[in-house]
Amino acid sequence: MGNLTPDLAKYRDQARELAVHYGLDFYEVIFELVDYDELNMIASYGGFPTRYPHWRFGMEYEQLAKSYSYGLSKIYELVINNDPCYAYLMRGNSTTDQKLVMAHVYGHCDFFKNNMWFSKTSRKMMDQMANHGAKIRRYMDRHGVDRVENFIDVVQSLDNLIDVHSPFIERPDGRHDPIADEAKEGEPFKLKAKDYMDRYINPESTQINEEPSVEDQAADKVAKDTQARGFPSRPVKDVLKFLLEHAPLEEWEQDVLSLLREEAYYFAPQGMTKIMNEGWAVYWHSKMMTKHLVEASEIINYADCHAGTLSTAPGQINPYKLGVELFRNIEERWDRGQFGIEFNKCEDAEVRRSWNLEANEGREKIFQVRRIYNDVSFVDEFINEDFAEDQKLFVYGLNQATGQYEIADRDYTKVKKALLNSLTNFGNPMIQVVDANYRNRGELYLYHEWVGQDLQFENAMQTLRGVHKLWKRPVHIETREEGSPRLLSFDGETATMVEIGASKPAEEVVGSPGEEN
Amino acid sequence: MRKIDQDHTRFRDIVRGRIKHDLKKYVTSGEMLGRQGKHYVSIPLPQIQLPRFRYGDNKKEGVGQGEGEKGDAIDGQESGQGEAGEAPGQHVLEVEVSLEELARILGEELELPNIEPRGKQAVRSTSSKFTGISRSGPQSLLHFKRTFKEALKREIATGTYDPDDPIIMPVRDDHRYRYVEPREEPQASAAVIYMMDVSGSMGREQKEIVRLEAFWIDTWLRSQYKNLEVEYIVHDAAAHVVDQHTFFHLRESGGTKISSAYELCLRLVEEKYPPSEWNIYPMHFSDGDNWSSRDTERCIDLLRNSIVPHSNQFAYGQVKSSYGSGQFKKDLDLAFRGDDKVITTDILDRDGILPSIKEFLGKGR
Incomplete structure (x- = not known):
């Protein structure tokens, strides 16, 4: 396993034993000892040395290498969600650092294996990535590097348009049974009646009278057909999938798109659980290190490194810090029985603080939390007033008068709201396909669910051009600027941004984008 | 690999492609100049990042952690929160490009010919490459292929070679060794002498144009000569040698006597840069107003009899200003018609910089 020195192998075994002892449950971990350059290289590929070739990884590498050589940054840990897990240690780090990283890695691996959001990720991604690489290289040989690379550029710029929840949803197709529907539509209007009364309550004569004229019927049918032809029949969040299935792509393009979409889905849970995942790993490295692994001579070194990991800057949330504090807070609360209706009803701060039922359910609780939550639900469920106050959380905003960012509020509901906002859809705008036959001309209509923050318009327009490259017909995206609706369009030649439905109330615009203009 | x-x-x-594509923009905007290190320029390349549907910054709020009262300023920037998964922050990507590469891009884009240095000042430089073959030397430098070739030749000549049993035994005489052949490598040096009119009529924009043009010319010449010296002369009614910073920032006022600069230039050449050893590039930028036509005559005289014969090429760039009459260029053109060592260009605005550079450097002198 790996290429560790005998010393490091010894520490690894210790850390592993401890992890098992504490009940962590992980895929076996293979540690590789690499030098800084190799580490930068692997990190540029997102942890997969065999990934498909693309200039963006080269760019990443240049930045990492530069920032390392200027002493600005250094990668401590790199761990891959796979069975077995791969983790990279940097040669030349101090023994203390290596121990810490190893303990930390076991935390991550446990999280990968047990958190439900990871349950649908491929555990053979190392191999899959290599396969993707081989395929894409083959396409490059066949169709030319530039062509394939340009296509990848486009797909990469869209790879946040996926539906992270979709792996968990058995979605009904959304289509009705057309035959059954038609039969129902053909039936004339009836009052509700029991079988034996039907004849009397809905006599045939009245029905004949109510039958609309033939012309009316025909017009009605056309209208209904048009409505039914609306495509997709309900908004589609997984824009990539929609393009994969419906954009006029060549076979190799479809294949590349599906490979990259797969990779996007593989990485998505890591974005959804950043706070939890890091918090969990920090919780375990600190427990294992301080209770067992650190020797007296190493304590300063350890404290230094640990503190660096948890340092906070005023304008930022450090996911390591927030995560571990919240886990510890939960453990303490469940140890002391500070949960449930009675505790929640209690308003006396003194009593709340000294509340202790010696429930000792803390450890059990945090294991449960790490299994079923993601960052959004984690923050939503567990940050309470006491925690926000203890952690000195605040919301900041731009003060127009001074042009400075200032602390705006410490009210925990507001903190929570702002935090949740930034975490939703892991910080990406929600964009859906609502109409693929817009204006009955096969144009693609995307809809951005505006929740208070504008898109970066220049970027959006560029991205739209990318969508057009795939869709090959005019493309549109509806969004808002400071609350008022805008339509960004690109028809292959000109890019426009126009106000839409200015006279209509905002609500009407939301659900029915196809009816504008 | x-x-x-x-x-x-x-x-x-x-x-490289992007820079080449947007070269004009980079040349005219001048944002590279402030980012110039000794060997590298760092160039902001925002357009290289993949576009995405992402949030802009109109919301301007975030969550932080730490001490402070409501209303206290936080000295951080926007929060990094929300970009948790992958973090290409808001900052613009900058890439470093070596000056040499930049020169190559400029050269390719403007189709500049390489400069053929004047004179034959050959400097002996010891090259450390084993390019020669010798009959004697240490065993470690034995050239096997040559040695066996010699042996084969000898055996065929003496008739001892048997194609059916092609065994060749080199003897002492066949041995050939690699050795360092001293090579004479010409090492040309160049001196650029920038002269600029800083009289009242040369405004800020005019100087900026000169500055940009000088940067690019410098970059190109540096890629062509190993040893490049640059001198700066400013003049109004009198001329002074100044350093680079002063050259571009000095604002004087007063009359214009161009001959003063040319005289100073000539003195510099005579004292520091003997034309037999240096490739000399006097470059003069002005808005084309001179003190008097008599002084212009004096200038033409200086150029014709001393400066031009000493130089590879004399370049005059006339930057348009709202005050300058532009007469000087006309006078020069008239006087040096047909002399391709004197090049004059009109630079109307920033867009004129690239064509002017091409004009100056396109002759390959």
């Missing part, structure tokens, strides 16, 4: 090297090379190629 490592796998990442391919991707890295690919990235550098793309960077």
Whole structure:
């Protein structure tokens, strides 16, 4: 396993034993000892040395290498969600650092294996990535590097348009049974009646009278057909999938798109659980290190490194810090029985603080939390007033008068709201396909669910051009600027941004984008 | 070659392509100048980042952690929160490009010919390459292929070679050794002498144009000469040698006597840069107003009899200002018609910089 020195192998075994002892449950971990350059290289590929070739990884590498050589940054840990897990240690780090990283890695691996959001990720991604690489290289040989690379550029710029929840949803197709529907539509209007009364309550004569004229019927049918032809029949969040299935792509393009979409889905849970995942790993490295692994001579070194990991800057949330504090807070609360209706009803701060039922359910609780939550639900469920106050959380905003960012509020509901906002859809705008036959001309209509923050318009327009490259017909995206609706369009030649439905109330615009203009 | 090297090379190629594509923008905007190190320029390349549907910054709020009262300023920037998964922050990507590469891009884009240095000042430089073959030397430098070739020749000549049993035994005489052949490498040096009119009529924009043009000319010449010296002369009614910073920032007022600069230039050449050893590039920028036509005559005289014969090329760039009459260029053109060592260009605005550079450097002198 790996290429560790005998010393490091010894520490690894210790850390592993401890992890098992504490009940962590992980895929076996293979540690590789690499030098800084190799580490930068692997990190540029997102942890997969065999990934498909693309200039963006080269760019990443240049930045990492530069920032390392200027002493600005250094990668401590790199761990891959796979069975077995791969983790990279940097040669030349101090023994203390290596121990810490190893303990930390076991935390991550446990999280990968047990958190439900990871349950649908491929555990053979190392191999899959290599396969993707081989395929894409083959396409490059066949169709030319530039062509394939340009296509990848486009797909990469869209790879946040996926539906992270979709792996968990058995979605009904959304289509009705057309035959059954038609039969129902053909039936004339009836009052509700029991079988034996039907004849009397809905006599045939009245029905004949109510039958609309033939012309009316025909017009009605056309209208209904048009409505039914609306495509997709309900908004589609997984824009990539929609393009994969419906954009006029060549076979190799479809294949590349599906490979990259797969990779996007593989990485998505890591974005959804950043706070939890890091918090969990920090919780375990600190427990294992301080209770067992650190020797007296190493304590300063350890404290230094640990503190660096948890340092906070005023304008930022450090996911390591927030995560571990919240886990510890939960453990303490469940140890002391500070949960449930009675505790929640209690308003006396003194009593709340000294509340202790010696429930000792803390450890059990945090294991449960790490299994079923993601960052959004984690923050939503567990940050309470006491925690926000203890952690000195605040919301900041731009003060127009001074042009400075200032602390705006410490009210925990507001903190929570702002935090949740930034975490939703892991910080990406929600964009859906609502109409693929817009204006009955096969144009693609995307809809951005505006929740208070504008898109970066220049970027959006560029991205739209990318969508057009795939869709090959005019493309549109509806969004808002400071609350008022805008339509960004690109028809292959000109890019426009126009106000839409200015006279209509905002609500009407939301659900029915196809009816504008 | 490592796998990442391919991707890295690919990235550098793309960077190069982008710079080349937007060269005009970079030349005219001048944002490179402030970012110039000794060997590298760092160039902001925002457009290389993949576009995405992402949030802009109109919301301007975030969550932080730490001490402070309501209303206290936080000295951080926007929060990094929300970009948790992958973090290409808001900052613009900057890439470093070596000056040499920049010169190459400029050269390719403007189709500049390489400069053929004047004179034959050959400097002996010891090259450390084993380019020669010798009959004697240490065993470690034995050239096997040559040795066996010699042996084969000898055996065929003496008739001892048997094609059916092609065994060749080199003897002492066949041995050939690699050795360092001293090579004479010409090492040309060049001196650029920038002269600029800083009289009242040369405004800020005019100087900026000169500055940009000088940067690019410098970059190109540096790629052509190993040893490049640059001198700066400013003049109004009198001329002074100044340093680079002063050259571009000085604002004087007063009359214009161009001959003063030319005289100073000539003195510099005579004292410091003997034309037999140096390739000399006097470059003069002005808005074309001179003190008197008599002084212009004096200038033409100086150029014709001393400066031009000493130089590879004399360049005069006339930057348009709202006050300058532009007469000087006309006078020069008239006087040096047909002399391709004297090049004059009109630079109307920033867009005129590139064509002017091409004009100056396009002759390959």
